[in-house]
Amino acid sequence: ISFPLASQLTRAVGIADPDRASILSMLRKVLESRIGKIAHNLQMEESWSREKLGVPVNNWMWDSMQTAHILDERNKYTSLDKQVFLNWGYEYGESVGPYKEGHPINNMLSCPIDELLLYGGLDSLFTLMLQKRQERILDSEDHSDSKKANSFWLESARTFADMEAEGIYIKRDYYLQLRSSLKDEMRTIHSKLMQSPEVQRFRTEVGRPPKLSDAGANSRDLSHLLFSVMGYQRMLSDKGHIKLDAAALKDIGGEFCESILRLRNLDKLSGTYISGFLLEEKDRIHPSFNLHLVVTYRSSSSAPNFQNIPNRDGNTRQLIRKGIVAPPGYRIACADYGSHExxxxxxxxxxxxxxxxxxxxxxxxxxxxxxxxxxxxxxxxxxxxxxxxxxxxxxxxxxxxxxxxxxxxxxxxxxxxxxxxxxxxxxxxxxxxxxxxxxxxxxxxxxxxxxxxxxGHRRRGCISRNKVINCAVQGSAFHCLLWSLNRANARRKAEGWESSIPGQIHDEMFCYIKVGEESVIIPAISNVMENEIRQEFPFLSVKLMAEWAITEEGGSWDTKKGIDHSTIGGSDGEITY
CATH class of the missing domain: 1.10.150 (DNA polymerase; domain 1)
Known part of the structure; x- marks a missing residue:
């Protein structure tokens, strides 16, 4: 076991000790104490503490990664090594690089202990140094709004750590069976394509079969098939490139293009959407929700991407959401804002x-x-x-x-x-x-x-007229839901709800509501979304409206139905749809 600690700007201590039990016991006491904690990526440190040490971290004071994003929202600027280089021109970690980049996950165990401790100590020291510098910047008069945004982001990172710990229930067997059937259909379509007269003519002209096995079908092969072999007219983009996207193939039409489109859709459904849910060997996924990656100060999701589930394609949406379920004794309930933009x-x-x-x-x-x-x-x-x-x-x-x-x-x-x-x-x-x-x-x-x-957030950089207006609105719209999510999560913990909030999709809150708590939880969250937020922020001059959709007990996400939350029944959990 090794980990670094730094409590002053001139010294960091890397700890490695064979007496694992005593070290972990002392570390737990530090993490659970009221001593203020800072980190560069609070959510990761919180997850590791809960998973490996069995305790949550008490009294988070700063997340230098989130603050880096508040001060500079550009892509790939928030990593600690990038921040150290930008602020002090110093590069470090070269000796441990081969053990952590492009190698098996556990290769860090092979890293020489002295190099590992030095690297960890520098991480800790630079995090503290960065926090001090960021604090001075935010204390300046020019950044008073950014300081408010930073406090908001810190609370939101804590909320997202709670969400990740809760997890989302899935029917793993359903996704395994669905992926298998999709693969079977893909093989059938591919076999039919390869036997078509068009492909046979391609073989004769080129001397090999075209590569059409998945969504990433060779663009040169497909272009040659459509425009040389089959004689369709080329469609060009504004930059003069041949268009082979879904819109172009739909315009061409015909059975061949329909098969290519179906093959693409099946590959995306099987790979992009389903495979992420099957990364873990259990019926519960723990997606991460991120605040430091999107330049418009909206959220993203990863491992798996819970926000990438299709919404507009009704059939695909139903297939994917059917495998996301409420545990016994709970309902899925989703809340968002009506006419929010x-x-x-x-x-x-x-x-x-x-x-x-x-x-x-x-x-x-x-x-x-x-x-x-x-x-x-x-x-x-x-x-x-x-x-x-x-x-x-x-x-x-x-x-x-x-x-x-x-x-x-x-x-x-x-x-x-x-x-x-x-x-x-x-x-x-x-x-x-x-x-x-x-x-x-x-x-x-x-x-x-x-x-x-x-x-309080600021969107900088060279952006178009439309994006100037768009980001001002859409970023602020998301922040309304995020503030409500923070307030609802804090109340959940303070009041000991059995219901939980394990997910968030852009402007929608994803909840598991304990049967019997509906008459308490739904009105409470609705009040946060509609009233408490406007009391906290008087500049919200327009009334806000929470809209709810909910499933039956143990139901799957695809079966949720809209409700009028003012008609919620009593403690028996009865819902009027």
Whole structure:
């Protein structure tokens, strides 16, 4: 056993001792004490402490990795060695590199103990040095908002560590069987493709069979098949590259392209989605949820990626979610915010018309369906969805009538470009304050070099007009859910709920609710999401709405149904759908 400790800027101690029991006992006492703790990656240290030592860490004070992300959100800037080099120009760890990079997981056991202890000691010392420097930066007047964001991120990292420890239940046998059946179908499709006349002609011309075995089919082979052998017209990207994506293959059509698309989908379903759930030999996965990787200050997930489960493809979504279940005596319950992006747009830009519409539960999309005449082409529900995604949101995020007209036309709405332009003028005549807010934000960004978010985060770097507006809204929208997640998790621990919150998908909270606790937990979390957050942050000028979907006891995720949380039954757990 070896580990480093540092409590002052001039000294770090690496500890290695054969008396494992006594060392671990003392270490547990330190970790459980009220002594303030700092780390570079709190979540990893917390997970290791719980898993290897059986105790949670008490009194986390700082996570220098999360603070590095708050101060510089660019990709791959948060690792400790990168931060040490950027701050002090010092490189270290070369002697232990061969034992930790590109080698078997346990190869660190072969590292000479003196080198290992030195490396660990430097890690600990540099973490403390980095924390002191970061603290001075955040204490400066220019970073008062970033200091608030940093405290928020520290609490959120603790919440995410709790979520990872809880874990999510899966039906492992179901995924094994599903993967096997998908592989069988892939082999059948591949065999049929290889026997097709088109492939036989390819063999004759090239002298070998094409590589079409998976989603990563050789692009040159597929290009030669489609455009030389089969004679289809090439479609080029804006940069002049031949397009072979799903949209291009759908445009070409035909049985051959349909088989290629199916092969790609099956490979992604089997590999990307299912294989991650089968990494562990048990019916419970513990995905990590990360806050230090996304430049827009949203979250990500890994090992496995719980946020990568498809949502738009109904069949794929059902297949994957069917294997994610509630344990006996529990229900899956998911909470998110209704019409949240529009509410944050109204809040961020302080448009009184949009604020009034949101506070009175008016539909900001429906009137434009009629104005544009979209309901003349498709049923109302579908037309409203297209109006929201192809007209209202693009306008709200900085687009304009020409590309919007082209998008609507591609969706089957054969209206005139003049009509789209007229509706655009009407929209901005209605939401004048929002339009002015766009220009004010863009000028602020040009003058200061960053986009301010509602909870103190700053998005820096060279970003487009649309992304300036987008990140201000979408980052802040996620932060509302994250704050609510922190508050709900703290209450869960303080009040001893048997229910848990083991997951989070972008703007959705994933819960296991103990049967019998529904009438307490759902109203409590709803109150956090709708009321407590607005009491804490008065700048949230628009009412927020929690929306819930829930399964039966022991149900799978694909069976969840929406509920009105104000109708939750009594302690018997009865739910009105």
């Amino acid at each position: 529009v509410r944050i747009i109204a809040t961020y830009f302080k448009d009184p018309v949009l604020i009034d519409e949101m506070n009175n539960d008016n539909d900001p999309h429906g009137e434009w369906v009629t104005e544009l005449g979209l309901d003349e082409f498709k049923p109302w529900k579908e037309a409203r969805s297209d109006c929201k995604n192809a007209f209202v949101f693009p306008e709200f995020y900085g687009s304009f009538h020409k590309p919007i007209y082209e998008d609507l036309y591609s969706r089957g709405y054969h209206i005139s470009p003049e009509r789209v332009e007229q509706c655009e003028k009407k929209l901005w005549d209605k939401y004048r304050v929002l339009k002015a807010g766009h220009e004010q934000l863009l000028k602020f960004y040009e003058r200061n070099g960053y986009v301010p978010m509602l909870f």
